[in-house]
Ligand SMILES: Nc1ncnc2c1ncn2[C@@H]1O[C@H](COP(=O)(O)OP(=O)(O)OP(=O)(O)O)[C@@H](O)[C@H]1O
């Protein structure tokens with residue numbers, strides 16, 4: 001076995017502390033209840049609040065919607081760019097980082113102006129929020145999928161499949177998706193985590209998402225906010241695990257094409 | 259009757275003409291190599307035949323059916339890529355089965371066909387390996403099996419061996435040829451390796467700047483090249499520039515030497531410049547002054563290269579005429595020749611060599 005040097009141990013330990021200490025401190029603080037209360041009091045009060053569940057449901061729905069929108073829009077677009085217009089890739093990359101550059105307030109004002117003029121159901125505030133999240137998560141989705149496509153020989157694999165009479169759906173589900181599975185997951189995780197913690201856009205559009213609820217809790221009850229952070233942490237990992245499990249059991253069986 | 263016909267095919271990218279009015283036909287079961295330097299349009303033509311690229315003009319006809327506008331999914335052609343292009347997420351067996359599944363072949367037939375193909379390429383033991391668990395040569399065998407599985411009408415290969423090392427390349431090319439002959443499948447084979455083209459093909463199309471410079475059997479291409487480009491791209495060639503002394507006597511001047519040739523081109527007159535084309539292995543060491551059918555030169559050896567079975571000699575002709583390359587048996591030195599740098603040797607070559615007008 002290769003022996004790790006003292007330096008790399010040191011770096012590892014520092015990094016570990018950097019991540020663990022705030023987490024442990026937060027957890028510890030969340031258990032410091034006043035006299036006469038059980039140490040889990042902060043947790044029960046959070047879990048019993050209706051607002052918690054409402055905001056959680058809203059954010060979960062939004063996060064899933066953003067992931068789905070991202071997958072449906074970005075995968076075919078990026079694939080097409082790789083296959084047919086590789087010379088456009090720099091432009092697509094540029095567009096994909098625009099959401100980083102545009103501040104949320106500008107995005108929201110733009111959305112409101114655009115949709116307020118009346119697009120029927122599209123003008124609903126919920127649709128606006130969903131649209132905004134779709135846009136905000138675009139860079140994360142695109143980057144991940146771009147990495148995946150870069151690591152496979154898109155053109156040759158597609159042509160090999162076409163030459164053997166494969167339809168575009170077959171190519172998408174048996175050749176493209178299975179080979180970028182890791183990056184799809186990566187993009188979905190990032191999007192999911194991003195939307196679960198998002199605050200600026202939802203508060204401006206007047207929604208009580210999970211992020212907004214966390215902030216409000218922080219302003220009123222200190223221990224409660226710490227407990228909420230720990231709950232959020234566990235929740236995100238829980239959903240990430242579920243996504244991993246779902247993808248393993250869906251994409252690989254398609255890809256194995258037994 | 260021609261099975262695959264390529265009529266006046268032309269393809270242009272922006273201002274770059276990649277393929278310019280190429281026409282040839284292949285009989286059923288014929289193995290045709292597209293040979294040419296990098297960028298000469300071989301891949302472009304192959305992709306047009308496969309349907310991945312549309313020609314700007316011209317037609318592709320397979321078995322009497324015009325397929326020029328047919329999408330690649332419906333052409334039923336097998337393609338093998340330089341990069342193998344195996345599906346990384348599928349085992350060797352599933353890769354080979356892919357083209358059968360798209361054609362909705364029943365599952366038990368698929369299993370049998372996959373086994374048959376994998377044993378044809380000698381990989382029945384490795385059916386359950388993934389591409390990353392196979393060597394380059396094995397991957398290319400799987401790719402060949404995959405292309406052949408659906409019984410394609412035409413097999414198309416784009417430099418399938420160029421990513422492999424020399425020994426595997428030679429083995430695999432013999433094997434591709436054997437399989438191709440067993441199945442009797444019409445094949446287009448793109449390569450820039452002249453040795454490969456000469457060894458494998460029924461006929462060769464030599465490409466240069468998007469044009470077909472010459473089409474012929476390997477012997478025709480090697481022995482009777484019709485252009486300077488073909489003469490030096492396929493095999494090595496000494497091209498000696500001479501001046502015609504007398505057309506009627508068949509004499510030319512090379513430096514201070516007077517040489518005899520049997521056949522001068524029809525359109526030259528006395529004083530014109532011509533080129534003698536002599537393959538290095540056609541030049542013999544030694545000189546018999548009584549043999550009047552041979553031309554004689556003296557050469558100062560500049561360089562001796564050990565090539566295994568042969569020796570490659572580079573020398574300079576004494577009395578003017580330029581450089582000369584020789585390719586002699588390795589035991590030439592043992593038989594009394596003095597082949598080392600600085601030595602001067604006698605060489606002879608036949609009068610019946612190719613002579614063309616010198617290119618300006
Ligand atoms: N998609 C394309 N866009 C623009 N130019 C192209 C394209 N494909 C090929 N070309 C050009 O057409 C010419 C012929 O290319 P092609 O790939 O057919 O050559 P080749 O004979 O296969 O060369 P190599 O031996 O290097 O593979 C080249 O000059 C190339 O730059």
Ligand SMILES: [Mg+2]
Nearest residue numbers: 300301302416
């Ligand atoms: Mg090529």
